Amino acid sequence: MGIRFGGDYNPEQWPEEVWTEDLALMKAAHVTTVTAGIFSWAKVEPRSGEWDFGWFDRVLDGLAGAGIEVCLATMTASPPPWLARAHPEILPEGPDGQRRWPGARQHFCPSSPVYRAYAVRLVEQLAARYAEHPALTMWHVGNEYGCHTRQCFCEVSAEDFRVWLRTRYGSVDALNDAWSTAFWSQAYGDFDEVLPPRTAPTFPNPAQQLDYLRFGDHALRACYLAEKAVLARLAPEVPVTTNLMPQHKPVDAFGWAPHLDAMALDFYQDPYAADEHVRAGYVFDLMRSARGGQPWLLLEQAAGAVNWRPRNGPKPPGAMRLWSWQAVAQGADAVLFFQWRQSLGGAEKFHSAMLPHGGTDTRTWREVSDLGRELASVPGIEGTRSRASVALLADWDSWWALELDSRPSTALDHSRIALEHYRPLFEAGVACDVVPPQRELSGYRLVVVPNLYLVTARDAERLAAYVRDGGRLVVSFFSGIVDEHDRVHPGGYPAPLRELLGLRVAEFWPLAEGRSVGVGGGGTSLVMGVPPVERSREWGRSRDLGGAYAGRADLWSEEIDLEGAEALARFTDGELAGRPAVTRHDYGRGTVWYLGTRLEPALLRTLLDDVREVAGVVPVLPGLPAGVQAAVREGAGGRYLFLLNHGTQAVEVGLPGPMRDALAPRAAAVEHVALAARGVAVLTGPAPGTE
Known part of the structure; x- marks a missing residue:
């Protein structure tokens, strides 16, 4: 088959005579695969229990006849109006108690047993009817879980949350301990007293908020798994997936990965963002890494402009081709678009499509067709894999906890910090995996931890063992602070990493908005402590960083006391002038570097370039021109x-x-x-x- 190519197909938006033209044009554009049925629930079940599959039979038969594979959606992403009218209890509520009404999409409470029952009933009909259809190659469950309804705070969700808590903690005493409810007189006498973290007079309990984020992910996944169970029973040979979104906070991609037969992604680059290819690189590497390097699927992208940003510019000539090939280069075995034919009405009528309003005499159509031809010309790429010697850690639990309120700074943005540490690796041409801290790390020459505010004792020991065994580790600020219940680790910051890092953080000094501080003048060689023979053999130089590390830093700073580590750079002004800013510590047979501030991009690039040299990490192709x-x-x-x-x-x-x-x-x-x-x-x- 080669790299799959195509897009979302929504024939219900068009009269049936258009379908024949669609098939001919798909063949002309070298389309091999479509996703179908994503928003077809109201069309196949116009009234409760009344099924109309005849039109969809003709669609699938036509696609099969044209030799086009179908990733068949379960149609459950947008319940029809009759369901909300009959069962308004399926509608979601916000933390303020306001109900979200029908009229758009994804208007369901993920915990609703009524919604799940109707969804499962629909999936049973689909699987029984189409499990053996020749066009079917994969199931597409739901659509972009958590895109619009990220969490629901209704009474149905509250009861489901209590069930989840009982399973997680077993007793209300364990819950009280985990949530630190002795603070502010919040102790519970029974699980039935627990509510979702709805709008309150001031900061809700942070451990409660963290658990509700975990629960929200669980509830969304339970919807997916309920449908997947039907498909596994009625169509066990057909793989199953759903489309995730990039850096999507409500859905833990690593937690979902074991339940997907292939990782699948929707990614919409912003043509007005200068460095979208770097963000794309990070997300694509995460998708590839989530299932141990297995190729993944780009299920949606835009052929041109989208409709939902404040300013929706088209992709310049060549950008769509370039960004599609970037996905393939970083592990994608499918390049699909939303959507095949541009809608004439509805909220997405100005969202571009493979076949635009202007038809085939358009730049978009020509570029799409040329891309389909190119992808078809290299079938051998399918199934090939990439290898990386560097890992960058990402963790949803830590992300959720980091960005709650009542922290030393509300300016800490997990996604931004991750990209700032990924960028120097990407720009240096280094292959990089993006993995959770639970992943086996021994195969990597270098591991970078942009921020791990929340770290379990087990994960802290895993990092320490990696370095003891000879690994090279870079850890950035405000890491190792709290446990899985958002309780501060006792023993001084960062207690579980303190011995590994060889330092203690006495105080956090978040910087005021727009404020920066100078760093430099550590006077210690980056590779100090590496045996001279080894140093000369592998890296050929020992560099004095006293001058190399002169620059600025912003966002955050820490008062660091050295406990075995050495200062590579110090703060040169501000309240912490003279205190360590960047440190290095030999631990076991390895080395760990710690950044107590956010270095400016050029300075961070210098650091990571030198650390890579120490670790023996080389670019995919040395000497690449910028960009x-x-x-x-x-x-x-x-x-x-x-x-x-x-x-x-x-x-x-x-x-x-x-x-x-x-x-x-x-x-x-x-x-x-x-x-x-x-x-x-x-x-x-x-x-x-x-x-």
Whole structure:
């Protein structure tokens, strides 16, 4: 099959005579796969228990006849109006008690047994009817869980929350201990007294809020699992997935990964954001890493503009192709769009599509068709994988806890901090996995922890064992502070990491908005402590960082007392002038670096470049021009080097040896590639006889 290509198909929006044209145009655009039925519930069940599948039979039969595979949706993402009218108790409520009404989509309480029962009934009908259909290759459960209804605070959810708490804690005494309810006279005498963290006079209990975020993720997943159970019973041979969203706080992608047969993502780049390719890189690496490097599926992107941002610009010429190939380069085995044919009415009528309002005589159609042809020309990429020697840690529990209220600073943004630490690795051309702290780390030469505010004792020991066994670790500020119940670890900050880091944080000094401080002048070699013979063999130099680490930092600072660690850089002004800002500590056979502030981008790049050198981490392709990304996928289908020019100027890239252009197989092998602005090259090799 190769890389799957296509988009969401919503034929119910169009008269049946259009469907024949759709099939012909899909073939012309090299479409191989569509997702179908995502919002078809009201059409197949116009009234409760009355089923009309005849029209959908004809749709699937037509697609099968055209040789187009179908990722078949369970149609449960948007309940029909009759269900809300008959059962208004399925509608969600906000923390203020206000009900969310029908008229858009995703208007259901995830905990509602009534909604789940009707959804399961629909899925049973679909699976019984289509399990053996020749077009069916995958099930698509729900749609973008938690996109609009992230949490519900109604009485149904409250009771479901209590059930979840009873399972988690067993006794109300254990709950009181975990939630620190001795504070503010919040002690519970019975689980029935517990409510969701609704709007209150002041800060709700932070442990209660954290558990409700966990519960919200659980409730959404329970909806998915209820439908998946039906599919496993009636269509056990067909894989199942659902589409996640990028850096989506309500849904723990790592927690969902074991329940998905393939990770699937919707990603909509903002053409007006200068560095969207970096954010895309982080999200794509997370998708690839979530199931141990397994290829993933890009189920939705835009062919041009979206409709939901304040300013919805189209993708410039070449951007859609470039960003699609970036997904493939970073592990995607499918490139699909929302949607196939642009709607004439409804909230998304100005959202672009593969077939725009202007029809086939448009730039969008030509670019889409050319991309389909290109993807079809390299079927060997499917199933190949990437390997990384660097891991960046991400953890949803820590994210949820970090961004609650009543913290030293409300300016700490998990997603932004993660991207700031990912960027220097991406720009250096280093392959990187994004993994949870529970993942086995021993195979990585370097592990970067942007922030791990919440850390369990077990995960702290896992990090320590990694370094003791020879690993190289970078940890940034405000990490190791609380346990899984948002209780401060006793023993001084950061208690579970204190021995590992070789330091104590006496006080947090979050910086005022717009304020920065100077750092520099540590006077200690970055590689100090590494045996000289090893140092000269692997890295060839020992660098004095006294001058190299001069610069500014902002957002956060900490009063650090050294307990075995050495200062690489110190604060040069402000209240903490002279105190350590960046430290280094040999621990066991490894080394750990700690950043007690947010270094400016150039300074963080300097640090991570040097740490990579210590760890023996090399780029995929050294000497890349600025703005050029290199990635490798390899496997039974061969070895592919992807070069992507995210810049707006043409560049030339030197290759490690003669290689052939997989998109122009008749061309001769070359040792240099000219990349146009937003250009892409997919290379194989080395050429025969050059090894």
